[in-house]
Amino acid sequence: MADEIKIGAYICKGCGLGERLADAQLATIATRDAKASIAKEHDFLCSAAGVAMIQNDIDNEGINRVAICACSRRAKTDAFAFENVAITRGNLREGVIWVRPDTDEARETTHEMAADYVRMAVVEAKFQKPPSKNADAQYNKNILIVGGGYSGMTAAIEASIAGYPVTIVEKNAHLGGNTAQFYKRVPNHAPYAEPADTGIADMIKTVENDKNITVHVNSRLTKTDGSPGQFSADISTESGSTNTQQFGSIIQASGFTPYDANQLPELGYGKSANVVTQLELEKLAKEAKGSPIKRPSDGKEVTNVVFVQCAGQRSTKEGHLPYCSGHCCLTSIKQAMYFKENNPAVDTNVIYTDLRTPGAGGEDFYRSGQDKGVLFTKGQVNEVIEDGASLKVKFKDLILNEDIEEETDLVVLATGMVANSGVDIEAVVKIDTNDEKEKSPANEIKINVKDISVLNLTYRQGPDLPHLKYGFNDSHFICFPYETRRTGIYTTGPVRRPMDLQQAQEDATGAALKAIQVVENASQGRAAHPRSGDLSFPSFRKEGCTQCKRCTVECPFGAIDEDEKRYPVFNESRCRRCGTCMGACPVRVISFENYSVETVGQQLKIVDVPDEFSEKPRILVLACENDAYPALDMAGMNRYEYSAFVRIIPVRCLGSVNLIWITDALNSGYDGVILMGCQKGENYQCHFVKGSELAHERMGKIDETLKTLSLETERVETHEIAITDIKRVPEIINNMAATIEKIGMSPFKF
Amino acid sequence: MADLNVAAIEKYRNNFLKEVEANVEEGEWVKMCMQCGVCSGSCPLGSAWDHPPQELFMMIRAGKREEVLTSDSMWMCTSCYNCVVRCPRGLPITHIMHGLASYALRLGLAPKNQPTRKFAVLFWENLVKTGRVNELKLGLNLYFMNGFIEGIKTALGMQKIGLGMWKTKRMSPMEFFGGHGCKDAKGLQAILKKAREIEDAKRQKFNS
Numbered sequence: 033m034a035d036e037i038k039i040g041a042y043i044c045k046g047c048g049l050g051e052r053l054a055d056a057q058l059a060t061i062a063t064r065d066a067k068a069s070i071a072k073e074h075d076f077l078c079s080a081a082g083v084a085m086i087q088n089d090i091d092n093e094g095i096n097r098v099a100i101c102a103c104s105r106r107a108k109t110d111a112f113a114f115e116n117v118a119i120t121r122g123n124l125r126e127g128v129i130w131v132r133p134d135t136d137e138a139r140e141t142t143h144e145m146a147a148d149y150v151r152m153a154v155v156e157a158k159f160q161k162p163p164s165k166n167a168d169a170q171y172n173k174n175i176l177i178v179g180g181g182y183s184g185m186t187a188a189i190e191a192s193i194a195g196y197p198v199t200i201v202e203k204n205a206h207l208g209g210n211t212a213q214f215y216k217r218v219p220n221h222a223p224y225a226e227p228a229d230t231g232i233a234d235m236i237k238t239v240e241n242d243k244n245i246t247v248h249v250n251s252r253l254t255k256t257d258g259s260p261g262q263f264s265a266d267i268s269t270e271s272g273s274t275n276t277q278q279f280g281s282i283i284q285a286s287g288f289t290p291y292d293a294n295q296l297p298e299l300g301y302g303k304s305a306n307v308v309t310q311l312e313l314e315k316l317a318k319e320a321k322g323s324p325i326k327r328p329s330d331g332k333e334v335t336n337v338v339f340v341q342c343a344g345q346r347s348t349k350e351g352h353l354p355y356c357s358g359h360c361c362l363t364s365i366k367q368a369m370y371f372k373e374n375n376p377a378v379d380t381n382v383i384y385t386d387l388r389t390p391g392a393g394g395e396d397f398y399r400s401g402q403d404k405g406v407l408f409t410k411g412q413v414n415e416v417i418e419d420g421a422s423l424k425v426k427f428k429d430l431i432l433n434e435d436i437e438e439e440t441d442l443v444v445l446a447t448g449m450v451a452n453s454g455v456d457i458e459a460v461v462k463i464d465t466n467d468e469k470e471k472s473p474a475n476e477i478k479i480n481v482k483d484i485s486v487l488n489l490t491y492r493q494g495p496d497l498p499h500l501k502y503g504f505n506d507s508h509f510i511c512f513p514y515e516t517r518r519t520g521i522y523t524t525g526p527v528r529r530p531m532d533l534q535q536a537q538e539d540a541t542g543a544a545l546k547a548i549q550v551v552e553n554a555s556q557g558r559a560a561h562p563r564s565g566d567l568s569f570p571s572f573r574k575e576g577c578t579q580c581k582r583c584t585v586e587c588p589f590g591a592i593d594e595d596e597k598r599y600p601v602f603n604e605s606r607c608r609r610c611g612t613c614m615g616a617c618p619v620r621v622i623s624f625e626n627y628s629v630e631t632v633g634q635q636l637k638i639v640d641v642p643d644e645f646s647e648k649p650r651i652l653v654l655a656c657e658n659d660a661y662p663a664l665d666m667a668g669m670n671r672y673e674y675s676a677f678v679r680i681i682p683v684r685c686l687g688s689v690n691l692i693w694i695t696d697a698l699n700s701g702y703d704g705v706i707l708m709g710c711q712k713g714e715n716y717q718c719h720f721v722k723g724s725e726l727a728h729e730r731m732g733k734i735d736e737t738l739k740t741l742s743l744e745t746e747r748v749e750t751h752e753i754a755i756t757d758i759k760r761v762p763e764i765i766n767n768m769a770a771t772i773e774k775i776g777m778s779p780f781k782f
Numbered sequence: 783m784a785d786l787n788v789a790a791i792e793k794y795r796n797n798f799l800k801e802v803e804a805n806v807e808e809g810e811w812v813k814m815c816m817q818c819g820v821c822s823g824s825c826p827l828g829s830a831w832d833h834p835p836q837e838l839f840m841m842i843r844a845g846k847r848e849e850v851l852t853s854d855s856m857w858m859c860t861s862c863y864n865c866v867v868r869c870p871r872g873l874p875i876t877h878i879m880h881g882l883a884s885y886a887l888r889l890g891l892a893p894k895n896q897p898t899r900k901f902a903v904l905f906w907e908n909l910v911k912t913g914r915v916n917e918l919k920l921g922l923n924l925y926f927m928n929g930f931i932e933g934i935k936t937a938l939g940m941q942k943i944g945l946g947m948w949k950t951k952r953m954s955p956m957e958f959f960g961g962h963g964c965k966d967a968k969g970l971q972a973i974l975k976k977a978r979e980i981e982d983a984k985r986q987k988f989n990s
Contacts, residue, residue: 336795377796379794379795379796381794387816398816399814399871402813402814402816403813403814405796405799405813407794407796407799407813407843408816408817408843409794409840409843409844410817410840429840429844431817431836431837431840432837432840432841432844432846436793436794436844438793438794
């Protein structure tokens with residue numbers, strides 16, 4: 033490729049652009065104002081003839097930057113997919129003619145709008161480089177699975193079938209995890225009526241006989257280093273020997289620990305041997321082998337059993353789990369059937385507040401339980417007390433509104449799942465940043481004792497995956513399942529969210545596919561979700577770096593480490609290409625080949641800003657390309673009109689917005705700036721998890737900047753936009769236009 | 783059967799539920815209720831019930847035998863079938879209500895002065911005699927249900943309507959003497975007797 037930058041601007045006249053923008057002289061503007069080498073118009077640019085025209089210029093005229101001024105960058109991406117050149121788009125259709133009325137009065141401002149978008153597309157092309165793939169990319173198709181329980185083995189078997197070698201690291205002496213302790217499982221096929229065999233023995237056999245699967249029992253990960261395609265893991269056995277192996281991706285299936293029932297003395301746990309947890313009942317049932325289950329205290333056959341649902345969970349009490357573990361209702365129904373199977377005369381009472389039976393067969397299984405005579409009582413259990421050889425369950429019947437005392441032989445507590453998610457790295461950071469005085473030894477002990485790292489990552493941001501909520505490792509339960517905030521490391525099973533076997537099976541299969549996908553992407557130097565296939569990558573000018581560590585701390589995906597001199601070390605395969613580092617950098621040394629402080633900064637500077645007395649203000653919109661920009665496009669498709677004074681620049685994530693763009697815009701005479709990003713906070717919708725939140729935080733300080741410029745604070749707004757806010761986005765823009773009319777034009781126009 | 787009335791019923795055991803399953807029409811459905819409360823919300827007379835159907839089902843499961851069988855609630859059912867249509871579990875709630883009422887009556891536990899109960903007994907006795915409902919007699923029985931004086935009063939009040947019905951041949955005073963019946967009233971009575979025998983045998987089996 034020639035070093036010289038040669039920009040070709042191509043202006044489409046299809047879709048009504050020709051008629052509406054006939055006198056706008058866009059081609060002249062492209063060459064004269066924005067210095068494009070050539071500018072061509074075409075009646076139908078995305079047709080074969082139009083595309084051939086551009087390809088011909090690339091091949092024969094040495095064009096290496098292509099600025100296509102036609103429809104939105106979200107449209108016709110297949111037609112305009114030229115290789116080895118940088119491509120930019122000027123949005124004349126959804127962004128101009130579709131949002132402006134076709135009237136004589138509106139014509140002038142509409143033409144100005146189109147002219148600016150042409151200038152912006154050309155200048156963006158000028159400051160872009162065609163992205164080249166990661167030179168460091170490596171292909172390693174070995175998949176490491178941490179945890180040899182039901183989820184881990186399912187993922188191993190699935191990945192092996194797909195042709196990827198798997199290594200399982202299991203901390204216990206045997207495979208099978210919690211499932212191996214079960215007597216039977218909730219059925220996973222019609223008619224969903226009887227408890228079924230767990231199938232775990234067959235599964236272990238399959239894993240052990242699979243030549244593609246290597247199993248390390250009694251082992252832990254003592255060090256995990258690297259990035260997708262080139263992870264290096266130290267697998268250490270209990271006896272102390274360590275072997276280091278290379279992997280392409282990692283699946284963490286470290287499962288759950290049952291909630292510690294000792295925290296429930298009011299329910300009699302620990303006081304009476306006849307109060308057991310669900311997992312302990314499985315053990316009793318397994319020992320009974322189909323003969324009557326006996327109560328632990330004296331070996332008497334159980335004739336009466338009470339199941340207490342939501343024991344220590346779905347509760348706001350301190351030390352209790354606030355969430356629902358999802359499987360316990362079905363598990364209690366299954367366990368009640370253990371008793372009924374042997375002797376239908378055994379009284380089984382399931383006391384619940386809300387019975388939840390998820391899954392395809394859940395309701396059938398519930399009905400089957402009722403049909404077998406399992407009693408279901410909507411009630412709230414307050415106390416279980418030992419009364420001689422038997423127990424007394426004190427509860428409130430919520431249907432009959434009565435306090436009841438029931439005598440029983442055995443009480444089974446449905447305690448919840450606690451994720452084996454390792455160290456809470458965010459809690460560690462909090463303590464780390466606190467003053468030395470506030471550093472209480474109690475806090476440290478709590479973390480040291482409770483949390484043993486699962487992965488032992490060498491990452492700058494901590495040894496384990498960030499928790500999403502309640503200690504579960506995920507980045508978004510609904511939108512991006514399995515995706516953690518560490519690229520190439522996926523979680524599955526109850527470590528990701530509470531689930532039963534049926535769900536764990538589906539979950540593990542999905543995670544296996546994700547692990548395979550990232551191996552293949554990493555080998556080609558491409559990004560993983562959500563910018564799948566993106567080849568661009570951030571680099572930084574070392575001589576300008578002040579070692580402030582903002583990028584290494586703020587990267588939502590822990591992609592950036594630090595070297596011994598505290599300079600950032602970018603791990604390309606871990607990067608998701610959101611640009612949050614670029615937005616964070618106070619000295620603006622971080623940039624992508626095709627997305628940088630310059631590509632956006634130059635766009636907003638080339639916009640023609642008329643003088644103060646023209647009554648033509650300018651509003652800059654920096655719109656997140658994930659949700660806000662599509663919403664703006666759809667506003668255009670619906671022909672919702674908005675102000676002609678707005679100029680919209682898409683950004684990868686609001687997190688990539690560098691404050692210099694705002695100050696540059698205000699200094700160049702823009703009258704207003706609107707930032708549109710995804711929803712932040714607890715129920716965030718940011719595609720890069722933390723980007724929008726960080727942007728809002730950074731923008732929280734913009735008022736001071738405005739005051740030092742003696743500008744009104746109303747001139748800069750930040751909004752959370754969902755992709756469905758199609759009617760709201762034009763309103764936001766028009767409201768800003770009205771605000772400017774009220775407070776007057778910016779004094780910074782030249 | 784009398785000893786059943788005083789049988790010790792333990793709470794939240796299956797004893798009473800099993801008794802209901804064996805003795806009450808469609809009683810085997812009671813355990814299938816999932817306590818959603820749609821029946822109670824759908825009942826047009828819901829406010830008149832001490833215990834709406836959902837609650838009755840829970841009381842049965844909780845072993846509240848006495849309270850259920852002496853209750854006035856199931857007698858309030860007008861057979862509109864709203865609950866049956868809406869029940870997500872497909873319980874024949876109307877039938878269960880009548881089944882419970884009928885069982886309570888047989889045990890002698892049904893509330894004595896419950897008007898629906900009185901009417902039901904009058905209706906049944908009237909019907910089985912000839913195989914046809916004698917409207918004149920049923921009407922008069924109803925007038926005198928609550929005593930002689932009130933009966934005379936009601937009859938006088940209804941005088942005009944009665945004469946009008948006679949004139950338009952809607953009702954004949956001759957029905958007072960015997961009245962018309964079905965072709966084989968004896969046969970019908972035999973059928974009912976046999977049905978009772980079968981039901982009793984079934985109950986006997988459970989109770990023994």
